[in-house]
Amino acid sequence: MSVAVKLLVMFLVFAGAAITIFLAVAYSTHLPVSEQHDVQQRGYAIRGRWFLALVLFLIASFAISIPFYPYMSAPAALAPARKVPVIAEQYAFIMASHLPVDKPIIFEVTSRDVNHDFGIYNPRGHLIAQVQAMPDYTNYLRVIFHKPGQYTARCLEYCGIGHAIMAKTFTVGGKQ
Ligand SMILES: [Cu+2]
Numbered sequence: 001m002s003v004a005v006k007l008l009v010m011f012l013v014f015a016g017a018a019i020t021i022f023l024a025v026a027y028s029t030h031l032p033v034s035e036q037h038d039v040q041q042r043g044y045a046i047r048g049r050w051f052l053a054l055v056l057f058l059i060a061s062f063a064i065s066i067p068f069y070p071y072m073s074a075p076a077a078l079a080p081a082r083k084v085p086v087i088a089e090q091y092a093f094i095m096a097s098h099l100p101v102d103k104p105i106i107f108e109v110t111s112r113d114v115n116h117d118f119g120i121y122n123p124r125g126h127l128i129a130q131v132q133a134m135p136d137y138t139n140y141l142r143v144i145f146h147k148p149g150q151y152t153a154r155c156l157e158y159c160g161i162g163h164a165i166m167a168k169t170f171t172v173g174g175k176q
Contacts, residue, residue, distance in 0.1 A: 088116035088133035091162035101173035117156035123149035148173025
């Protein structure tokens with residue numbers, strides 16, 4: 001079956017379903033009207049059951065998701081962190097070349113000239129953290145490197161002709 005035929009079949013199925021629903025609603029308005037008090041109690045009962053189900057669902061969701069809340073990892077977040085100054089300039093990052101693994105690190109990021117960005121890529125080339133590097137201002141970026149290896153900081157904000165080569169490789173783990 002070609003894509004066009006599949007799309008036509010899907011369109012006919014959904015259009016048919018929509019038309020059926022419209023016809024059912026139109027037909028239902030022809031039924032004899034019930035008095036309000038006849039249906040009121042039934043409506044209240046249905047509403048009560050759905051409300052109870054909703055409350056139970058929310059309580060269950062809350063209980064199940066509690067262990068995934070970041071509050072549980074707060075002690076690690078509050079552990080004394082090593083402060084690592086980072087100065088961005090056209091077109092380099094001035095910072096340490098070796099950093100520890102599994103230890104909280106707070107990068108203190110600023111710029112010597114124009115706005116830059118400090119983006120950290122892991123050894124697989126995935127961006128794991130980033131913060132703006134601004135002149136006359138320090139931004140703090142908290143990171144824990146869980147895997148040793150070669151990480152690369154790249155500028156992620158166009159800062160001039162040499163922006164594309166603005167990078168700094170640093171080693172996590174091993175010799176400090
Ligand atoms: Cu740049």
